[in-house]
Amino acid sequence: MLPNLTIRQLQTFREVMRSGSISEASRTLLRTQPAVSTMIANIEKELGFNLFVREHGRLTPSPEAHYFLEEAEEVLDRLDRTVRTMSEFGTLDRGSLRIACHPASSGFFLPKVLAEFLKGRPDVKADLVMRSSQVIEDMIASQEFDIGLAETPRQRSSIRIEPFRLECVIALPEQDPLASKDVLTPADLENYPMAMLFSDHPDTLATQRAFAQCGATLNRRFVLRTSLPALPLVGAGLCGAIVDRITAATSPAPGVVFRRFTPVIASSIALLLPAQRPASILTTAFRDYLRQHLVQVENTLISTG
């Protein structure tokens, strides 16, 4: 029959060995002398042999006691490391984040949010990748990644979706006379040189529909893969641009002003989370943090400068 030792027994034994005395140990352990005395006696009973030789009312550790001390220290140290590590999960000081984001958020928005979130958490690992929205959907469904930010996909049982409705805005050179208006219409932009995304993109399609409905001519001067490079073009006075709200809210854009547009062109961006499996504490915290920032972008009014 093997002995059955408890952590408390190991701690008590260690302290008795360190101090060389039961009374002394009882003081540092904030217990009474009999408590320690009986606990040591119980350990000895469990082990089946004595750890100390008692003579003249003093304790002398046996060779086995010295060996046991080394073992006990290792067990206690191991447990201590575990406890420390586990409590770091609770304080968000440990863990890993696997984040997949779509092009528009990958330039400034997500890096900024992530940087803020990780400030002061040197032991948190992060894996941040940029992919097309379709690919992100699969990466979340397959649980390769913990959090996705992409254009809202159709409902799938393997993904939890939190959508945000973000109006696109018009970027204009700040000197342009149109910048005096709060809200622009297709008529205002009749034949105005514009930078826009590729033809397939929903925002492009929606813009074309808006112009067509008003009978206005859309002048697509620049075709881009992402909105970000439009900003320097606009800043240089070469064109205006239809820009998603995330890019507009976070990217540096000297010499550019943003104005609202009617009819509203809303891109539906969503937080994607793997369904079924629980998220880690860190993922949950970052999800909350990210959501908060998205809500903020959603609610920020575009004001006339």
Added chain:
Amino acid sequence: MLPNLTIRQLQTFREVMRSGSISEASRTLLRTQPAVSTMIANIEKELGFNLFVREHGRLTPSPEAHYFLEEAEEVLDRLDRTVRTMSEFGTLDRGSLRIACHPASSGFFLPKVLAEFLKGRPDVKADLVMRSSQVIEDMIASQEFDIGLAETPRQRSSIRIEPFRLECVIALPEQDPLASKDVLTPADLENYPMAMLFSDHPDTLATQRAFAQCGATLNRRFVLRTSLPALPLVGAGLCGAIVDRITAATSPAPGVVFRRFTPVIASSIALLLPAQRPASILTTAFRDYLRQHLVQVENTLISTG
């Protein structure tokens, strides 16, 4: 404030993770379901975060729970090894013996006793050295060695001494007419060729005194450092020999018979143990075992063959 985990909590958690269910775990742990349920809840409270997501009355482990499982297994394994090792001390299956013996016991007696004692204890280490009795005394006093067997030294506070009085015997060729006698006297051995130890040795001195007292002539044909090589000389019919009891009792001696001698020449052999420090369990057991064998040698009658 760091959490304070117990072994029982770790064991319980591990079982819940393994079986994937509190009810199932409670069965294998031979406890009731609420006991396990509250214990898991308490672990979560201590850690400060949940390890399982409860939905539909089922548990799903969080990523942190998987990590915690690995940690818990390591702690438990470490403790398990400790417990196993410590209980081996109790069953004498582990430990080390450092034994120093004097020449007479080093040839056959101590190796035989040690071999018997270690039978079936593959993990016990032994260090057996042969030294002069004076050196052994110091090696025990300095606690370099655990057990010494040597000629009885004077009292020292750093050594505990257990003396044994062992009569020397006469070795004779079995064909010799003297072999018919039970007890020999110096007169019987008048001018008989003898193998003996060097002149300084107490047994040699005592023998010389005995012969002198009887006015008998002692014929020292062979002078040896130990008694053992005397036996083949005696067996070959070249001489008789004064042999210490330990050598006589345990060494193979074909063609040799042993007879008592008066006046008695007694060598005082002693078990030497370090004072002050407690002996290991294994040392204590071996000391008992060795003592028993010494008593046996002490009490064995030399019978006429």
Added chain:
DNA sequence: TTCAGGCTATAAATTGGATTTATATCGTGC
């Protein structure tokens, strides 16, 4: 739909091991 049977959670009662309180014994040093 309902019912049986699986799961988990919670409250209250119980238990048992750890702890405290109280006391005895032994040695050492003054």
Added chain:
DNA sequence: GCACGATATAAATCCAATTTATAGCCTGAA
């Protein structure tokens, strides 16, 4: 010889773990 500091032991107490009892929830079968 006596105070002091050590350890051991017994009895009382306390607290955490466990059991008992119960309720809620979901699933699958009738």
